[in-house]
Every structure is written in C-alpha cells, then in structure tokens.
Amino acid sequence: MVVQTEREDTIWYECETCGLLFDERSDASEHEKRCDDSDPSYIQ
Numbered sequence: 312m313v314v315q316t317e318r319e320d321t322i323w324y325e326c327e328t329c330g331l332l333f334d335e336r337s338d339a340s341e342h343e344k345r346c347d348d349s350d351p352s353y354i355q
C-alpha cells in the first residue's frame with residue numbers, strides 16, 4: 312500500500328512494497344498497482 316511520509320516539511324507518498332518515494336499520491340498509486348506481487352524490473 313501507499314504510505315504518507317513527511318521529510319523536510321514535504322509530504323511524500325511511499326510505496327510500501329519497494330520503498331520508492333513519490334511527490335504525487337496518484338503517481339504512487341499507479342506505481343503500486345504494477346509493483347505489488349511483481350518484479351519492478353522497469354525501475355533501474
């Protein structure tokens with residue numbers, strides 16, 4: 312799932328599966344759909 316986290320006074324959205332951070336919740340949600348239970352190999 313996507314978790315909201317705050318760093319340096321900025322809200323980030325973190326993919327709990329792989330730990331990637333996004334500044335847009337929609338980006339995080341979109342990523343998460345492809346990340347869950349699959350190999351996120353498109354991320355280099």
Ligand SMILES: [Zn+2]
Nearest residue numbers: 326328329346
């Ligand atoms: Zn991920």
